Amino acid sequence: MTETRSRAQRKEQTRQRLLDVTLGLITDRSLAGLSLREVARAAGIVPTAFYRHYASMDALGVDLVDECMRPLRQLLRQARRGRVTHGDIIGETVDILAAQVRASPDQFRFLTRERYGGVAAVRRAIDVELRLFTSDLTVDLARLTAGFDWTAEDLEMTADLMVTAMLGTVLALLEADDRRPDEVAARLDVAQRQLRLIVLGMGAWRSKP
Structure with missing residues (x-):
């Protein structure tokens, strides 16, 4: 149970980090100009890990x-x-x-x-x-x-x-x-x-x- 909770917490932390870095990357440009790879790199994860949180x-x-x-x-x-x-x-x-x-x-x-x-x-x-x-x-x-x-x-x-x-x-x-x-x-x-x-x-x- 503790391991499951810890895994869920890590997943939520990564999701929040993706949101935070995205907001930081688009302070002076549009979301449309931002790539998935750029967001993943800023969040410290590999691009394939992005899809564990968002489909796109x-x-x-x-x-x-x-x-x-x-x-x-x-x-x-x-x-x-x-x-x-x-x-x-x-x-x-x-x-x-x-x-x-x-x-x-x-x-x-x-x-x-x-x-x-x-x-x-x-x-x-x-x-x-x-x-x-x-x-x-x-x-x-x-x-x-x-x-x-x-x-x-x-x-x-x-x-x-x-x-x-x-x-x-x-x-x-x-x-x-x-x-x-x-x-x-x-x-x-x-x-x-x-x-x-x-x-x-x-x-x-x-x-x-």
């Missing part, structure tokens, strides 16, 4: 998308749980997003670049993750707006606008100079105001009869 570089890229997006989605879901006012949600959402971008900028550069990159499977994986963000937020908006006359389509449209605004915030934070806290603070302030503006617009919105 596309499969590794899809796993990397999950590695990048899942923690953020879980953190945002936890932050919204139990919240009863828009103000609570907006402030904490922006704070969490900023902390994640600050902690893992290479992951977010990968996501923003590969969203329109040359690997179709990775583009689809990113699109699926963004739709999961929208779906989660739609459910929470339905809970917060219970009693208002908004359709499921209205709520999904609003959630999509919020997710799009957050993507813009990610790009703004990646471009901001960390040595200038005032610049970062200004961009976070804009992010909060954008989300508040969307919420205010919800109050005036009326679905077509």
Whole structure:
């Protein structure tokens, strides 16, 4: 049993190393330009050992998308749980997003670049993750707006606008100079105001009869 657990742990460590070295190798280029041999060499394994973990570089890229997006989605879901006012949600959402971008900028550069990159499977994986963000937020908006006359389509449209605004915030934070806290603070302030503006617009919105 101990030997089996140890083997599984080593396999997981190698898988994580493959993800980490891939992220490091594509800081300034596309995943499509990266070879399996290059990744294997950087991870310290032979190319044939790569296939014990992934069927292809596309499969590794899809796993990397999950590695990048899942923690953020879980953190945002936890932050919204139990919240009863828009103000609570907006402030904490922006704070969490900023902390994640600050902690893992290479992951977010990968996501923003590969969203329109040359690997179709990775583009689809990113699109699926963004739709999961929208779906989660739609459910929470339905809970917060219970009693208002908004359709499921209205709520999904609003959630999509919020997710799009957050993507813009990610790009703004990646471009901001960390040595200038005032610049970062200004961009976070804009992010909060954008989300508040969307919420205010919800109050005036009326679905077509």
